[in-house]
Amino acid sequence: MALLTPYSKVPELNTATLLLVENEEQLQSKLANAIVQYEKEFNVNVRLSRKLPLPVENKGTRPRIDLIVFIVNLQSERSVQSVESSLNHLHSDCFLGKVCFLVTDARCGSHTHERLVSIRKLAAVHQCPVLCAEHKTADGVNAAAVRLLSILKVSAGMSPIATTALYLSTLTRCSVTSDDLDEE
Amino acid sequence: MDGRGSTTPASRPVTRRSKSYGRSCLEAPSYFWQTTGHLTVLKVPTSRGAAKSQNITNKVEPEHIALLVKNEWKLSYVTPLHGFRHTQLKLYSKHLSAFIVAEKQQGVAVEVGLELGFKVTFTAVLGMAETEEDAETVFIQIQSKPVFAAAGDSPKVVWRGWLSCVNGDPEYLRSLPPDFVSLPLFCTSGPESLTSLVKSWFERAFDCNFGTLNLNSTTLNWLAALWTGCHPTCNIRYLKLAWSLPTQPPLDISYTVNPQDAWELWSSVHPEESADDGIDIKEVESFMAGLETHFFRHFKIYLSAGKLVKVSTAIGSAHLDGKIKIGNSDYITTLLTLLTECALLKMPT
Numbered sequence: 001m002a003l004l005t006p007y008s009k010v011p012e013l014n015t016a017t018l019l020l021v022e023n024e025e026q027l028q029s030k031l032a033n034a035i036v037q038y039e040k041e042f043n044v045n046v047r048l049s050r051k052l053p054l055p056v057e058n059k060g061t062r063p064r065i066d067l068i069v070f071i072v073n074l075q076s077e078r079s080v081q082s083v084e085s086s087l088n089h090l091h092s093d094c095f096l097g098k099v100c101f102l103v104t105d106a107r108c109g110s111h112t113h114e115r116l117v118s119i120r121k122l123a124a125v126h127q128c129p130v131l132c133a134e135h136k137t138a139d140g141v142n143a144a145a146v147r148l149l150s151i152l153k154v155s156a157g158m159s160p161i162a163t164t165a166l167y168l169s170t171l172t173r174c175s176v177t178s179d180d181l182d183e184e
Numbered sequence: 185m186d187g188r189g190s191t192t193p194a195s196r197p198v199t200r201r202s203k204s205y206g207r208s209c210l211e212a213p214s215y216f217w218q219t220t221g222h223l224t225v226l227k228v229p230t231s232r233g234a235a236k237s238q239n240i241t242n243k244v245e246p247e248h249i250a251l252l253v254k255n256e257w258k259l260s261y262v263t264p265l266h267g268f269r270h271t272q273l274k275l276y277s278k279h280l281s282a283f284i285v286a287e288k289q290q291g292v293a294v295e296v297g298l299e300l301g302f303k304v305t306f307t308a309v310l311g312m313a314e315t316e317e318d319a320e321t322v323f324i325q326i327q328s329k330p331v332f333a334a335a336g337d338s339p340k341v342v343w344r345g346w347l348s349c350v351n352g353d354p355e356y357l358r359s360l361p362p363d364f365v366s367l368p369l370f371c372t373s374g375p376e377s378l379t380s381l382v383k384s385w386f387e388r389a390f391d392c393n394f395g396t397l398n399l400n401s402t403t404l405n406w407l408a409a410l411w412t413g414c415h416p417t418c419n420i421r422y423l424k425l426a427w428s429l430p431t432q433p434p435l436d437i438s439y440t441v442n443p444q445d446a447w448e449l450w451s452s453v454h455p456e457e458s459a460d461d462g463i464d465i466k467e468v469e470s471f472m473a474g475l476e477t478h479f480f481r482h483f484k485i486y487l488s489a490g491k492l493v494k495v496s497t498a499i500g501s502a503h504l505d506g507k508i509k510i511g512n513s514d515y516i517t518t519l520l521t522l523l524t525e526c527a528l529l530k531m532p533t
Contacts, residue, residue, distance in 0.1 A: 024489075076430070077488035114402065 097165025343374030
């Protein structure tokens with residue numbers, strides 16, 4: 001099974017590549033536009049996908065991916081399921097700071113709270129951060145873009161002081177309290 | 185601290201101001217729409233007992249049951265009522281009818297010809313409460329004469345509502361201060377104007393708060409599984425699920441399952457002869473997943489990408505917006521237990 005590996009390719013100069021994986025394809029394009037248009041000192045390539053594994057045909061031309069963001073829409077169970085199945089296609093090295101979960105509609109009370117808990121448990125097991133984003137307004141999308149850019153900067157090694165992706169991930173990884181664990 | 189003026193009463197808990205900016209990644213997760221009470225924490229249960237058929241006619245008057253079974257009810261939750269006494273129901277009826285008449289006549293300068301008399305009756309439906317801590321159900325009926333009625337016509341019931349608490353969380357109920365009565369589930373049927381009048385009267389009289397109780401998909405899944413599990417003892421006649429998919433325009437799917445097939449699927453997930461009578465949430469989830477994969481196999485549509493909007497069987501039906509209908513009085517206790525739990529969880533404590 002072809003796994004997506006983080007370090008198998010050579011990075012390009014002053015460029016970072018971000019992969020947004022979302023099953024519904026709603027927030028992806030808006031977020032990609034916001035990220036690309038934001039002012040920053042380095043180039044950012046944004047690649048979009050519905051799920052992993054990525055198509056084999058592009059393997060040669062695809063640059064090294066610095067951060068993989070899984071966008072989960074908490075309104076649909078399908079979104080959660082597709083993220084769980086996509087995680088199997090990542091090499092385990094990726095989880096050292098190169099994967100991040102972005103959750104939308106977390107404040108909406110109409111869906112079950114258990115979905116958010118299960119995403120947090122998933123992220124805690126893989127030691128990745130969970131960001132909550134608000135996708136309906138332009139401000140929300142811009143705020144999410146800024147947060148992703150700051151994590152991307154570290155993951156791509158562009159942060160000046162010796163902050164590596166691994167170091168950042170130990171600080172930002174999702175934690176699950178014993179309350180959630182008791183529900184098992 | 186004697187010798188000083190009353191600056192800090194010793195009983196007020198010291199709260200630490202915590203800055204939440206920039207620390208959101210490391211904060212312990214908090215339930216967004218559910219705050220922990222100061223006295224107890226209500227946990228979402230992951231397993232519950234199977235739906236038992238209970239002939240409640242020996243406990244509750246049949247005419248009271250008939251009142252509950254007929255209509256479609258809209259659900260709300262109520263915070264605990266302060267100073268509510270089950271012995272003073274007649275007094276409450278008088279106050280409420282006076283209040284409604286006064287509100288209806290507000291803004292009318294001259295007494296308009298025919299008097300719209302409203303008669304309110306509060307009845308206590310005894311026997312619905314399951315445990316010692318549950319308060320008895322109270323049923324409210326508003327009757328009024330239609331505007332152009334003849335003199336001898338009996339008044340028609342224009343609005344019905346009931347407050348109830350069935351199998352409420354005993355720790356929570358015990359932790360309430362002594363003057364409070366908790367009847368968290370409020371079901372109404374009738375015009376919205378009367379509902380809001382009744383609610384505002386209750387809010388003024390008993391210092392409580394109302395809010396709409398929207399069911400979430402977990403509750404609907406539980407109901408689908410529990411009602412299917414009742415099939416051998418009571419023929420549910422059909423299991424109808426209504427889904428709504430977020431396409432443009434939104435696609436509504438109505439998925440009707442033969443009760444025998446649903447029962448076979450359920451019994452394969454939850455074996456009949458398990459020693460303990462409990463049903464786990466995982467069994468409910470695999471039951472629903474089974475239904476969804478079957479649908480996918482035939483129509484190539486992922487139901488999990490949409491929302492389950494309504495579950496109905498012959499025993500009853502429940503809608504996501506908080507509307508229920510009780511078809512069969514034998515299983516009413518299970519349904520009300522589930523709804524009381526939802527109301528207690530949704531209530532801001």
